[in-house]
Amino acid sequence: MTIGLNNYLILSAILFSIGLYGALAKHNAIVILMSIEIMLSATNIAFVAFSRFITPTDLTGQVFALFAMAIAAAETAVGLAIIIAIYRNKETIDANKIDLMKW
Amino acid sequence: MGQVIAFWIFAVAIVGAALGVVLLENVFRAAILLITCFLGVAGIFILLSADFLAAMQILIYVGAIAILVILAIMLTRELSIGSPSNKFKIPALIIAGLFGLGIILTVINTKWLINTTTPAPTTTSGLAVKLFSKDGFILPVEIIPTVLLATILGAIVLIKDKKK
Numbered sequence: 001m002t003i004g005l006n007n008y009l010i011l012s013a014i015l016f017s018i019g020l021y022g023a024l025a026k027h028n029a030i031v032i033l034m035s036i037e038i039m040l041s042a043t044n045i046a047f048v049a050f051s052r053f054i055t056p057t058d059l060t061g062q063v064f065a066l067f068a069m070a071i072a073a074a075e076t077a078v079g080l081a082i083i084i085a086i087y088r089n090k091e092t093i094d095a096n097k098i099d100l101m102k103w
Numbered sequence: 104m105g106q107v108i109a110f111w112i113f114a115v116a117i118v119g120a121a122l123g124v125v126l127l128e129n130v131f132r133a134a135i136l137l138i139t140c141f142l143g144v145a146g147i148f149i150l151l152s153a154d155f156l157a158a159m160q161i162l163i164y165v166g167a168i169a170i171l172v173i174l175a176i177m178l179t180r181e182l183s184i185g186s187p188s189n190k191f192k193i194p195a196l197i198i199a200g201l202f203g204l205g206i207i208l209t210v211i212n213t214k215w216l217i218n219t220t221t222p223a224p225t226t227t228s229g230l231a232v233k234l235f236s237k238d239g240f241i242l243p244v245e246i247i248p249t250v251l252l253a254t255i256l257g258a259i260v261l262i263k264d265k266k267k
């Protein structure tokens with residue numbers, strides 16, 4: 001048995017589904033952010049797997065994974081800053097209680 | 104054969120750690136398992152002969168993002184509350200399951216144009232040419248620092264204590 005493109009893509013799909021469940025079903029805003037990080041990692045696996053198996057000599061897929069990593073780092077920094085700012089104002093990071101813009 | 108064993112070890116480690124992140128009630132343990140998950144993804148990158156990306160994964164995700172997440176957990180003191188599931192637990196499970204099933208069925212039923220050329224042993228110089236050459240990705244490479252600068256400024260402004 002050999003490991004082909006399908007194995008990596010199915011691993012990526014399972015990881016993305018786990019992250020999607022976490023992002024939809026959790027109270028804690030930090031855990032939601034962690035789930036989003038898991039989803040971004042899953043897409044990175046898919047990018048690199050396609051790059052390895054479809055165009056092995058052309059590194060375009062890996063370049064896209066690099067940009068995704070840079071954007072993920074920026075997103076985490078701003079997201080955690082927003083969470084800490086909300087905690088200062090409301091003393092909670094429960095996503096169900098952060099409802100200032102809900103009517 | 105070694106590659107097959109390594110793939111399954113990494114795959115089981117990644118999926119188990121990710122399940123732990125979304126199922127555990129203790130936020131700090133979830134953060135530690137998130138680090139395990141990122142390390143497993145770095146191993147998968149090495150199996151896919153993307154050595155530079157594996158190093159970047161460890162530097163950026165394990166080194167920077169995990170530390171940020173743990174710092175945020177400590178600053179917000181929500182350890183006692185933990186991370187319970189909300190009332191959408193069952194619908195979220197159904198949506199995520201259907202989504203994963205759909206993607207897996209699509210992947211299995213698609214005929215991919217597999218190219219069996221062996222990739223280059225190291226990718227660093229190839230990536231450098233791809234990123235910085237004239238007909239490469241030089242414009243996105245120029246835009247990324249602007250995004251990161253805006254991020255740093257935004258994070259500082261958001262965190263700053265306004266009471267003084």
